[in-house]
Amino acid sequence: MKGIDKGKVHRVEVEDAENTHTNSNTITEIQKHLPELTELFDPTAGENQPGVRLTDCIAFDEFVPPREPSERKEALEEREQILEAKFTMVNEIPNAYVAATDATVPREVRHQAIAGYMVHSSGRLVTKAKFAAGRVTAPDAELYAIRAAIIRTIQFGDCSMIVIFTDHIAAAKHAVDPSMHSGQGHSLAVCAELSKWFSGGLECSIEFVQVPSKIGWHVHLAAHDYVRDTPAVSGRCLETSLNSVRQAVAKSCVDSWISEFQHTSYRGNHFLQMGDMRDRPLKPSILKGGTWLSFTATESIATTARMARCILGHAPLGKYRARFNIDGEIQCSFTQHGKTDSPRRLGDLMDFLRANPRTFAFEAPSEGIG
Structure with a gap:
């Protein structure tokens, strides 16, 4: 076996280090915080x-x-x-x-x-x-x-x-x-x-x-x-109570989710980034129905589907067709998500969808189908 040539600089590839890093999942977070639990329970009280x-x-x-x-x-x-x-x-x-x-x-x-x-x-x-x-x-x-x-x-x-x-x-x-x-x-x-x-x-x-x-x-x-x-x-x-441990685990998982969500490789290249009232990018949340679906609590299923179709770049339909080689349009046929005149806030998007009930609506099935 040849030794390492000390005269050369041996470079370590780091370009994909961020992508290969895996954040702690729920199981590992539970293992991390569970030893903190001091509360005792009596299932046969x-x-x-x-x-x-x-x-x-x-x-x-x-x-x-x-x-x-x-x-x-x-x-x-x-x-x-x-x-x-x-x-x-x-x-x-x-x-x-x-x-x-x-x-x-x-x-x-x-x-x-x-x-x-x-x-x-x-x-x-x-x-x-x-x-x-x-x-x-x-x-x-x-x-x-x-x-x-x-x-x-x-x-x-x-x-x-x-x-x-x-x-x-x-x-x-x-x-x-x-x-x-x-x-x-x-x-x-x-x-x-x-x-x-x-x-x-x-x-x-x-x-x-x-x-x-x-x-x-x-x-x-x-x-x-x-x-x-x-x-x-x-x-x-x-x-330390059980609820406190659960809260710590949930916070760690949400923090990991927010960190992952910053990368397009996780959220998807076609995901429409929306802003809050201060034009800061929306972050995922588990509270009150989540960041996006909380805006559709009083909306119809059709409006909710149209909102999802807009934000997800009409996924998973296009991704599904590409993955399984199914004939049909893969890219968005309605509009480009990068347009500067599109709504940048989620509330504005919902107002836009209500005012334009056919935008991002699903096409009627072909004759003889359905």
Whole structure:
């Protein structure tokens, strides 16, 4: 075997390095973040047995103030009055306790979420507390706050009625759901304590009331400010919930998607690049139906198909014909996507398609077909 000639420069080809690089896929991202999970689950919890579940034995009240689609100032003020009347009424009931719960999630990953509550009875504040909740998502932290508030109010020996004011009604529903989910430990603790409380001989009741954050209702706002007015809490080996791991995996995958999407070899040579309101190229997203299809939520299937045909360069029809050697037009027969007079924003494109219902429409089938 001949040795390497040290007199020559041995060049390494790097032109295709970017294209051969493969971003982490979902499986590898899960493997990366799963060791961070510290949450424990109980798939065979006694509280989750059919017929024994708290929701199978007890009906829970859920109060959601009526909402108007317009959310006018008058409508918001009316909803605030409803909440105030509810709060006043409960405070006039003997042995009734009202808890306003809230939570906040920091932007920095190294900091912990904060969950807290403020408990009122007979028109006065009787107790309040807040806790570091670990590395969790907003729903997890809200669930923690509700759990802490319920268990604390039950500890008052004369308590026979609990009303929880929360801006996260989904977390309230999870609080009495003992099945496996992120934050199951909080739910199991709530179900166990409420079961003892309801079987204590008193006529007890619990109700969850939704408080829209945008109203800024003073009772819930006080709890909100109390929780937010907390110095950043960091720590090592933070308690990490399942939802937090899922969120980290999803973010990594979306970041990889956005990175891949910048290359024409990934998105396709005929893909029509659209801009946002600041004329920045649109980025793919998994939220609210995605970047493009979210604009067609109220549109017909035909309009959605025309939009897809325009943006994708009439793919996959042309690509399909080319791949399988099928006769027919492969290139766009309507227009060139590079024209400067074509809509550059997705909203403008949708307006254009509505005004021109035949543009990018599919041709009628030949006679005798279909």
